[in-house]
Amino acid sequence: MAIDQGKIQRLWTEQDEERLISTVTRAKMQAMDSGVTAIACVQIRFTREFDWIDSFEQNQLNVDFQVLWHDADQPFGHMLAVGTTVSQMWQDATVLDDIRSYWSSVNKQLVGEDATHVQFFCELAFDPRAPRDDVWSMWPSGLFTLPHLLFRDDEHGTTLLMTVAVTHEIDVQSEVELLSREVQMLCEKKGFKSRVKEAEDRVKVVNPTLTSTDRLVFQRAVADVSEKITQGKFAKVVLARRVVLQRKQSFSMGTALRDLQMRYRSGVLFAVMWKNQIFMGATPERLVQSTNGHIQIDCLAGTTIRGQDEQADRELARNLLESSKDRNEHAHVLNGIVQDVQDIVRNLTFPEIPVIRQLANVQHLYTPVSGDISHESTVLDLVLRLHPTPAVAGLPKRAAMQEIRSQEGMDRGFYAGPLGFMDVKGDGAFNVALRCALIDDQQAVLFAGAGIVSDSNPLAEFAETKWKLLPMQTALEQE
Numbered sequence: 001m002a003i004d005q006g007k008i009q010r011l012w013t014e015q016d017e018e019r020l021i022s023t024v025t026r027a028k029m030q031a032m033d034s035g036v037t038a039i040a041c042v043q044i045r046f047t048r049e050f051d052w053i054d055s056f057e058q059n060q061l062n063v064d065f066q067v068l069w070h071d072a073d074q075p076f077g078h079m080l081a082v083g084t085t086v087s088q089m090w091q092d093a094t095v096l097d098d099i100r101s102y103w104s105s106v107n108k109q110l111v112g113e114d115a116t117h118v119q120f121f122c123e124l125a126f127d128p129r130a131p132r133d134d135v136w137s138m139w140p141s142g143l144f145t146l147p148h149l150l151f152r153d154d155e156h157g158t159t160l161l162m163t164v165a166v167t168h169e170i171d172v173q174s175e176v177e178l179l180s181r182e183v184q185m186l187c188e189k190k191g192f193k194s195r196v197k198e199a200e201d202r203v204k205v206v207n208p209t210l211t212s213t214d215r216l217v218f219q220r221a222v223a224d225v226s227e228k229i230t231q232g233k234f235a236k237v238v239l240a241r242r243v244v245l246q247r248k249q250s251f252s253m254g255t256a257l258r259d260l261q262m263r264y265r266s267g268v269l270f271a272v273m274w275k276n277q278i279f280m281g282a283t284p285e286r287l288v289q290s291t292n293g294h295i296q297i298d299c300l301a302g303t304t305i306r307g308q309d310e311q312a313d314r315e316l317a318r319n320l321l322e323s324s325k326d327r328n329e330h331a332h333v334l335n336g337i338v339q340d341v342q343d344i345v346r347n348l349t350f351p352e353i354p355v356i357r358q359l360a361n362v363q364h365l366y367t368p369v370s371g372d373i374s375h376e377s378t379v380l381d382l383v384l385r386l387h388p389t390p391a392v393a394g395l396p397k398r399a400a401m402q403e404i405r406s407q408e409g410m411d412r413g414f415y416a417g418p419l420g421f422m423d424v425k426g427d428g429a430f431n432v433a434l435r436c437a438l439i440d441d442q443q444a445v446l447f448a449g450a451g452i453v454s455d456s457n458p459l460a461e462f463a464e465t466k467w468k469l470l471p472m473q474t475a476l477e478q479e
């Protein structure tokens with residue numbers, strides 16, 4: 001079939017077109033020789049006007065899977081993944097062992113110079129062993145995806161990495177034409193849904209209804225757990241709860257994402273679309289990032305609110321730094337992290353005293369941990385060792401996880417799970433999915449937790465979960 005040259009030339013250059021044709025042809029030959037599907041990878045410079053949030057919200061290609069990612073602490077932190085070339089899903093605990101082998105088998109299928117730019121996205125449930133409940137019934141326990149189209153920003157603008165699964169039977173020209181049509185469709189912005197405000201959409205959010213773990217149930221669980229900690233059963237347990245928001249109209253994703261982006265100028269803004277649900281949030285906690293084998297881990301535990309002014313802020317921060325309860329809680333998390341990674345991380349370095357990390361709504365105790373891994377290890381190896389950190393589960397890990405299962409009576413799903421990406425070398429970044437919500441049309445389920453130690457006060461811990469729920473709640477209440 002003839003390609004409409006006029007259209008293609010406006011999307012990519014003639015050289016891009018040649019690279020596309022030759023890479024898909026090479027992939028077809030590899031598929032013929034090996035008998036296994038090959039994956040053609042081509043990256044181009046994307047010169048069209050592009051709005052990350054609008055593109056995510058519009059989902060012009062009507063795909064089942066999208067990821068929006070914005071790391072506010074990186075100079076070029078935007079990414080948008082659209083659709084799936086290949087993916088693997090896990091429904092149970094085997095997920096942790098299988099991802100690595102899946103990743104290396106897909107790596108062998110990649111064809112083209114731009115294969116080095118490939119990036120996989122990975123989402124893991126907090127507790128893959130726990131059965132998924134009604135709220136999370138659509139989601140697997142683990143999801144590892146090579147996106148079909150991946151937009152990223154850099155100092156020159158936007159790049160688009162395209163990956164295509166190629167069998168020995170495909171027709172190269174039609175495959176390239178199909179790609180061109182898809183990219184063309186993405187450029188046709190149909191009226192920016194997010195900016196169109198219908199009158200009915202102005203209906204106020206119905207009062208948040210507390211479900212599953214209401215105030216008293218949560219406070220009783222805190223008292224019970226902190227008693228058990230005093231008896232020496234654990235050192236720390238993190239208890240979480242969820243809140244359901246109902247709206248008479250669908251939630252406006254674009255509005256909520258823009259609000260979070262504006263208010264939370266550090267950490268990672270994320271949104272994962274899976275079928276017709278969206279898991280989104282603005283998390284301050286990096287689980288681990290690896291750049292050329294140099295790793296950085298956030299130890300974030302110990303929380304207080306923000307003050308009305310600078311002086312009140314400073315006072316609250318000083319109290320947090322001087323609180324033995326919070327410093328102990330923080331030390332447990334730091335020790336847990338060090339123990340989990342010390343056998344594969346060299347030059348492990350961290351300051352002796354935590355600093356304050358200030359967010360729009362709360363302040364945390366923060367210790368940055370860094371070191372190096374050898375090239376046999378990947379960021380995923382660290383994720384699997386670190387997760388769940390004592391910041392979201394407790395210590396000792398196994399006992400804390402059991403206590404969480406019996407006390408919370410809910411499925412955390414992807415809340416507090418690792419969420420991130422990894423490249424072909426094994427570098428990448430994973431965050432802990434906190435300050436987040438699962439959106440299903442007119443319903444949003446929000447999650448937040450707090451670390452419980454022996455001297456935890458149930459009222460204070462409940463209040464802490466309220467502060468942590470606030471970013472998502474405010475974003476979702478925007479008109």
Ligand SMILES: C=C(O[C@@H]1C=C(C(=O)O)C=C[C@H]1O)C(=O)O
Pocket residue numbers: 238240285300301302303364391392434435447448449450451452468
């Ligand atoms: C569990 C959450 O946050 C974690 C718990 C913290 C704490 O107990 O002080 C602080 C930051 C996070 O590591 C949450 O936001 O839901």
